[in-house]
Amino acid sequence: MFALFIMIEMGISERKEREREEMRALILEAAKHLFLEHGYAKTSIRGIADRIEYSPATIYLYYKDKKELMLALQVEAFGKMNASFGELLAIADPFARLQRMGELYISFALENPQLYDLMFMLEAPMEALECQQDSWLNGMQSFDFLKQSIWDCVEAGYFEESADIDALALTVWSYMHGLVSLYLKGRMVIFGEDSQLDRLRESQRNFIDLLSKK
Amino acid sequence: MFALFIMIEMGISERKEREREEMRALILEAAKHLFLEHGYAKTSIRGIADRIEYSPATIYLYYKDKKELMLALQVEAFGKMNASFGELLAIADPFARLQRMGELYISFALENPQLYDLMFMLEAPMEALECQQDSWLNGMQSFDFLKQSIWDCVEAGYFEESADIDALALTVWSYMHGLVSLYLKGRMVIFGEDSQLDRLRESQRNFIDLLSKK
DNA sequence: TTGATTTAATAAACAGTGTTTAGTATGTTT
DNA sequence: AAACATACTAAACACTGTTTATTAAATCAA
Incomplete structure (x- = not known):
């Protein structure tokens, strides 16, 4: 009863x-x-x-409001991006993994410009975080993966033993983010209307060189 | 008469x-x-x-509209930034000049976050450009100066003779922009609330290393 | 100087926005 | 069956960028 x-x-x-x-x-x-x-x-x-x-x-x-709604979308977006990094687990060589991660990052940004906006450029969803910033930390598990790969690179002898992993990871992320956001926000028009994607790819190769020739 | x-x-x-x-x-x-x-x-x-x-x-x-008003502000902002680069003309060594330019770029961004937004992140002023994109090209004369300094670095033996100046300039700019915009848009909270500026500076030193140890 | 005309400024409206409030049905519990 | 709780919404509030019709002033032509 x-x-x-x-x-x-x-x-x-x-x-x-x-x-x-x-x-x-x-x-x-x-x-x-x-x-x-x-x-x-x-x-x-x-x-x-x-x-x-x-x-x-x-x-x-x-x-609660539009910001919270966008935060929920941001969480989804991070899920999608993290999923797109799934194939990286199969790449044994850490430097090749790092390189492929950069390619995937750029591809995700260019294929999902609005989601990328939500994740890394708009303030609205960040303001909605407030106390419960767990979702951001959770979403940024890819950054931990980046750090791990860089650590693996150090162990494999690609980078100096003395390398600051946090700083190096931030440097790599900053470059990647800067490149795609300049492109997405139309700031690469200085290169002419058509050749922008080519310039992006050239710079990408350039950065790999910068990393590898240490 | x-x-x-x-x-x-x-x-x-x-x-x-x-x-x-x-x-x-x-x-x-x-x-x-x-x-x-x-x-x-x-x-x-x-x-x-x-x-x-x-x-x-x-x-x-x-x-004409709010966008055009913001475009006028953007032009002013570029003037201010270009002016802040004035002292660079007095630096003879191209690599030191490049390094100082990076410092000035970061300082400008952190001291004028709203102007930086207008110049490199908001779409509104770019949409107002339309045909008369001269003002953007004019505003970006600092990018030409960056290219010139990199060219000087090549001549002075800091970088390889075969270096692609355009690609290298875009790479440097992308990194700088990525770093400051991640900071300004609150995406560096993963490092904790307080140490973000320190992380930014560490990464900056890190990037200089990456450039110089080629 | 007077009348016509161009110019500058605005009040009011239009069409939209995010958000809140008060009220109404419907579903649930006693 | 009556009391209560829930889900929903119409309408309002306080904004937004922008346009239109109108008025007042400055300029021009006679």
Whole structure:
């Protein structure tokens, strides 16, 4: 009798929780679709609401504000990027792994410019982090992987024994981020409208040289 | 008689032109003040209008839209940055000059985060460029100076004779931009809240090493 | 100087934005 | 069946960039 009461109680609240998660996913799906098409600024709460045929106010029952919604998308984006790095585990040579990681990083950025924006350029999702910055640290597990690969490079004799892994990892990341963000934000027009991607690739090879010729 | 007529005619139209430029400068001054305090997104046309005690519509008589207003600010920002590079002309050794240029670039970015945003991260001013992209090329004269310094480094034997100057310049710029933009956009929190500036400096030294040990 | 005309400025509106509030149904519990 | 809780929304609030119609002033032609 008591057990039955609890089961019904738990059954309903569990269903409610499930429905709540389904609704959150529905909103997120619509947000993602619009965001990938038009970017953060041009994605409106009303647009998202229209797409799922709910009122705008409903969205605020599931997400605190637009920033938190974008943070949820950012988490998804990090998942996608981390997944794209999966093949790296099969590369034994650490320097080859490092090089391939750079290629994959650039590919991800160029193929998912809006997601890249969300992850590394927009302030909105970062402001939503506040206390719960675990999701950012979690998302940045790829940076740990980068550090590990650099460590492996040191052990394999590619870099000096005295190398500062943290600094080196930040240096590599900075270069990669700088390169793709200059490209994505249209700051490479100085090279002419057409040859920009070529310049990007040239610089990429250049940086590999810089790293390897130490 | 005829000459007098012309003089009056010209005198008025010249005054009008002068007054128009003064008004443009007045608007720009107000826009700059608000922008430096709150950034692009939070700077409103109404806010600018309030500050100069004119109606919002008046601003549209002097600037096509908000993007064009921000483009004018971007041009000013480039002027300021180029000026900050002035002292480099006094440095004879090309590698020391290159190193100092990096320091000045980072200093400018950290001391003028909103201006840096305008110059290298926001899309708004770039969209306003359209046909008249001369202002961007003009603003980027510092990039030519960077290329020149790298060329000098090659001649002085710091880099290989076969070095691709364009690619190397882009590589240096990408790294610098990546480093400061990761910092400015709060993506270096993985290093903890306090040590970020130290990490930035460490990486900077690291990159110099990478360049010099070739 | 007077009347016509161009110019400068604005009030008000338009179409949008993120977000909050008050109210209404529906589902759940007692 | 009555009391309560939940999900949802219409409408409003306070903004945003931008356009239009109108007014007042400066300039021009007679």
